[in-house]
Amino acid sequence: MIEVRDIVKRFGGLVAVDHCSLTVGKGTITGLIGPNGAGKSTLFNIVAGFLQPDDGSVLLDGEDVTSVSPHRLFRKGLVRTFQIPHELARMSVLENLMLVPAEQSGENLFNAWFRPARTRGDEARVRERAEQALETLQLTHVRHELAGNLSGGQKKLLEIGRTMMTDARVVLLDEPGAGVNRTLMAQLTDVIRTLNREHGYTFCIIEHDMDMIGELCDPVICMAQGHVLAQGSMAEIRSNEAVLEAYFGGGAATAADASA
Numbered sequence: 504m505i506e507v508r509d510i511v512k513r514f515g516g517l518v519a520v521d522h523c524s525l526t527v528g529k530g531t532i533t534g535l536i537g538p539n540g541a542g543k544s545t546l547f548n549i550v551a552g553f554l555q556p557d558d559g560s561v562l563l564d565g566e567d568v569t570s571v572s573p574h575r576l577f578r579k580g581l582v583r584t585f586q587i588p589h590e591l592a593r594m595s596v597l598e599n600l601m602l603v604p605a606e607q608s609g610e611n612l613f614n615a616w617f618r619p620a621r622t623r624g625d626e627a628r629v630r631e632r633a634e635q636a637l638e639t640l641q642l643t644h645v646r647h648e649l650a651g652n653l654s655g656g657q658k659k660l661l662e663i664g665r666t667m668m669t670d671a672r673v674v675l676l677d678e679p680g681a682g683v684n685r686t687l688m689a690q691l692t693d694v695i696r697t698l699n700r701e702h703g704y705t706f707c708i709i710e711h712d713m714d715m716i717g718e719l720c721d722p723v724i725c726m727a728q729g730h731v732l733a734q735g736s737m738a739e740i741r742s743n744e745a746v747l748e749a750y751f752g753g754g755a756a757t758a759a760d761a762s763a
């Protein structure tokens with residue numbers, strides 16, 4: 504679904520992504536791991552159109568989308584989640600979801616004033632979709648709560664929920680597990696799995712929590728120093744010498760300790 508071909512990205516003299524090539528297969532939950540500074544987020548930002556590479560290309564379903572704007576990629580079904588912005592923190596959970604289609608279509612006052620019936624019909628459909636998303640996310644009980652009052656884990660669920668209001672096909676998740684407690688982590692894992700199996704979403708997930716990666720992802724791709732070091736199942740990655748070397752400089756620990 505996503506093919507990254509020989510991407511290079513430099514920041515001044517620093518090569519953050521160094522001839523990196525990888526693929527994210529359709530229907531997979533692909534994990535992207537690697538020590539700090541490996542170039543994972545930079546690569547994500549290039550794939551999602553927020554950064555332009557110095558060299559190489561990105562293909563989405565076979566179409567060259569290198570340097571296409573995030574907005575246009577969003578319309579093609581490639582979505583990157585982001586923290587709930589400040590303005591939206593003061594709106595309810597339900598409103599946060601209902602706003603997404605309007606943001607996506609650049610809805611304007613013209614429709615609201617001159618096509619009120621159409622707008623009302625759209626609103627009913629959007630509300631229904633939002634209610635369904637809340638059910639899948641198990642957030643129905645906090646639907647009228649201000650988004651800013653949610654716990655860290657609930658905010659992550661809401662971020663993922665916002666992708667459910669789009670026609671997302673591929674979702675890039677940057678550290679969905681960061682700062683999330685164990686209970687909500689299990690819920691988050693369930694939601695990602697449901698969206699993958701029942702809604703056909705493809706995921707690419709950057710995560711430092713190896714338990715989460717092990718539970719959800721196959722394959723797992725390990726980056727170091729800007730390029731792919733190894734790819735395989737979590738079991739293969741855990742015992743890969745080059746991966747252990749990258750994380751621990753040859754120490755006797757296992758990759759599972761990387762999440763500590």
Ligand SMILES: Nc1ncnc2c1ncn2[C@@H]1O[C@H](COP(=O)(O)OP(=O)(O)OP(=O)(O)O)[C@@H](O)[C@H]1O
Nearest residue numbers: 514517518519537538539540541542543544545546
């Ligand atoms: N905007 C920038 N300007 C200069 N250097 C940058 C910039 N963004 C990233 N870097 C550098 O590029 C390298 C790769 O960073 P990146 O954030 O992509 O790594 P990462 O694998 O996502 O790390 P982490 O797991 O810590 O988030 C690092 O050395 C980082 O300091």
